């Protein structure tokens with residue numbers, strides 16, 4: 284492809300800014316990132332309060348976030364935040380080890396040992412029977428093949444046939460049950476359902492394992508997590524400062540039309556011409572949103588087949604609330 288093609292990127296969140304970085308690294312430097320807000324980072328939002336930053340969106344990463352590591356290297360930054368920890372307490376507030384092989388635990392949770400066995404089996408199945416399950420993008424899965432970049436530091440391009448991959452279209456619950464590992468859901472549910480990503484009787488295994496591949500899930504289990512002292516938004520602010528064309532803020536796309544081999548984008552009343560467009564903003568938002576945010580199908584000249592496809596997307600509104608508490612309300616806590 285001609286390296287001078289003009290590319291529009293909608294959204295200045297992690298996906299849009301990373302697209303800019305990777306394009307630039309491949310020699311495509313003629314891109315524009317449009318961001319509707321007055322800040323970059325999207326759902327990585329770490330606003331300041333009294334001189335400190337607080338997380339109102341994403342909080343942590345894991346060592347298998349190779350793309351985030353690419354960004355860190357590109358910007359010369361690292362995950363320098365506090366080490367997160369987790370502990371379990373009984374109803375009296377005593378710290379307990381629910382996963383230890385003690386008699387009390389085994390009596391209380393007889394499935395615990397079984398779960399460990401199923402976890403091991405699941406890891407082996409994903410490596411063998413489902414070889415290629417973690418290829419980024421899941422291209423070809425529906426046809427029983429894999430074709431993409433491996434989730435490894437080198438992100439090698441791999442491809443091959445594997446008819447078993449068609450099973451990934453099943454809801455994760457069914458997928459686990461048919462493979463004789465139903466208890467692994469108890470592990471995956473923490474960083475999936477409780478993080479707001481959906482329910483295992485509805486969400487296809489492909490989608491669950493795309494985000495939570497085996498190694499990523501194990502990083503959550505082992506609390507092997509990354510944080511950033513100045514918040515996750517800092518990563519994307521840094522990236523925005525390091526790419527050749529920082530995002531154009533306060534630029535909500537009003538209209539996109541595709542004809543004559545070109546893409547015509549209307550932003551703040553002006554029409555701009557591009558050769559290609561990358562959309563990292565929501566494709567479909569059912570109903571009206573109070574903040575005026577629209578799905579791509581409302582401002583794009585979507586074809587009927589695209590409309591049908593996008594209408595299947597459930598876009599869940601996700602509100603984050605922060606509360607101020609006064610020390611006198613909680614004398615037991617030292618501030």
Ligand SMILES: Cc1cc2nc3c(=O)[nH]c(=O)nc-3n(C[C@H](O)[C@H](O)[C@H](O)COP(=O)(O)OP(=O)(O)OC[C@H]3O[C@@H](n4cnc5c(N)ncnc54)[C@H](O)[C@@H]3O)c2cc1C
Pocket residue numbers: 293294295296297298299317318319320323324325326327339340341342343344534535536563564565576577601603
């Ligand atoms: C509360 C919460 C906690 C989370 N915790 C974690 C975590 O700990 N670890 C983790 O890895 N992930 C976490 N996530 C998920 C992570 O934040 C997202 O996966 C990530 O931000 C997605 O990046 P994105 O660029 O695809 O989308 P977004 O971050 O949503 O960015 C999309 C951008 O597009 C812009 N946009 C939308 N419409 C338009 C338009 N018409 N024109 C121009 N711009 C537009 C938006 O303003 C936004 O900036 C969390 C998310 C939330 C909400």
